[in-house]
Amino acid sequence: MILQIQPNFPCENCIKCGKRPHVEQHKEKWTVACPDKNCKNQVKSTIADFTTWNRLNKKATTITVDKKSEKLKQTA
Numbered sequence: 001m002i003l004q005i006q007p008n009f010p011c012e013n014c015i016k017c018g019k020r021p022h023v024e025q026h027k028e029k030w031t032v033a034c035p036d037k038n039c040k041n042q043v044k045s046t047i048a049d050f051t052t053w054n055r056l057n058k059k060a061t062t063i064t065v066d067k068k069s070e071k072l073k074q075t076a
Ligand SMILES: [Zn+2]
Pocket: 014, 015, 016, 017, 018, 019, 034, 035, 036, 039, 041
């Protein structure tokens, strides 16, 4: 069974294709997954594990910016 996530629920989009994930329920197993099967992007757990999904799908841009500013500080 595939469940759509409410639009106002805060969660990251798929880091590969930018699509909003959906939730799949198979008996006791919950999967937060990208609707695009080609991404193979999913988090399986006994709950709908958005914490892990969000961590894995956070855009890396913020980390890059942080590294850059660190370098600037070191050279200055
Ligand atoms: Zn995707």
